[in-house]
Amino acid sequence: DTGVSQDPRHKITKRGQNVTFRCDPISEHNRLYWYRQTLGQGPEFLTYFQNEAQLEKSRLLSDRFSAERPKGSFSTLEIQRTEQGDSAMYLCASSRDRATEAFFGQGTRLTVV
Amino acid sequence: AQSVTQLGSHVSVSEGALVLLRCNYSSSVPPYLFWYVQYPNQGLQLLLKYTTGATLVKGINGFEAEFKKSETSFHLTKPSAHMSDAAEYFCAVSSSGGSYIPTFGRGTSLIVHP
Numbered sequence: 731d732t733g734v735s736q737d738p739r740h741k742i743t744k745r746g747q748n749v750t751f752r753c754d755p756i757s758e759h760n761r762l763y764w765y766r767q768t769l770g771q772g773p774e775f776l777t778y779f780q781n782e783a784q785l786e787k788s789r790l791l792s793d794r795f796s797a798e799r800p801k802g803s804f805s806t807l808e809i810q811r812t813e814q815g816d817s818a819m820y821l822c823a824s825s826r827d828r829a830t831e832a833f834f835g836q837g838t839r840l841t842v843v
Numbered sequence: 844a845q846s847v848t849q850l851g852s853h854v855s856v857s858e859g860a861l862v863l864l865r866c867n868y869s870s871s872v873p874p875y876l877f878w879y880v881q882y883p884n885q886g887l888q889l890l891l892k893y894t895t896g897a898t899l900v901k902g903i904n905g906f907e908a909e910f911k912k913s914e915t916s917f918h919l920t921k922p923s924a925h926m927s928d929a930a931e932y933f934c935a936v937s938s939s940g941g942s943y944i945p946t947f948g949r950g951t952s953l954i955v956h957p
Contacts, residue, residue, distance in 0.1 A: 734886070763944065770852075772933050772947035773887070786942055821886060828943035829894060831877055834886035 734835035736822050742841045743812055750808045751838045755824030762805050763832060764797055765821040773821055779805060812842045845870045845941040847934050849948035857956050862921040864951045866934035876917040877935040878908055887933060929955045
């Protein structure tokens with residue numbers, strides 16, 4: 731059990747560019763979550779997967795955001811045409827099932843300039 | 844629907860003093876409750892959790908929390924603060940009313956003075 735891994739840890743991009751983040755959950759964890767966290771706030775839910783199925787998306791997740799979890803393993807979160815308001819920490823978490831706690835990765839800090 | 848309210852965005856204590864971080868939740872069905880700690884530029888680490896059974900739960904680093912259904916509270920305590928406890932603390936709730944997706948509070952920053 732190596733924990734939840736996120737890549738990259740930091741990303742600086744110019745406004746209008748596309749970015750993609752990767753999350754490797756703990757193996758055999760069925761649930762995978764994406765959250766966004768801004769300074770001084772708690773994590774805000776974006777979307778989650780049960781195995782490979784994306785079951786719920788937050789209203790925060792605009793059309794510019796897309797997430798995938800092929801084969802129920804790793805997941806990617808893509809942001810198209812980035813805006814300065816997208817600057818935040820993007821956190822990935824996984825859990826074995828709905829009744830167990832979520833384990834978080836170190837996060838990817840996105841800065842849009 | 845489910846939600847969490849953390850009273851006090853900042854709590855300041857002296858080293859060795861009691862730590863009390865407040866959390867109230869809203870859930871129409873029995874909740875699971877969690878406390879996480881976050882250090883700067885890091886992810887969240889689980890301190891403790893309540894699912895079922897004993898309402899007083901003990902976690903890592905000497906922290907504990909008590910689930911009080913009548914008060915819809917899950918306050919976090921530690922008898923004696925240490926400098927290394929300075930961090931951001933988040934309370935979270937999950938339930939069938941929210942598809943068991945953890946919903947987090949806004950966090951409480953714990954400041955420990957020497």
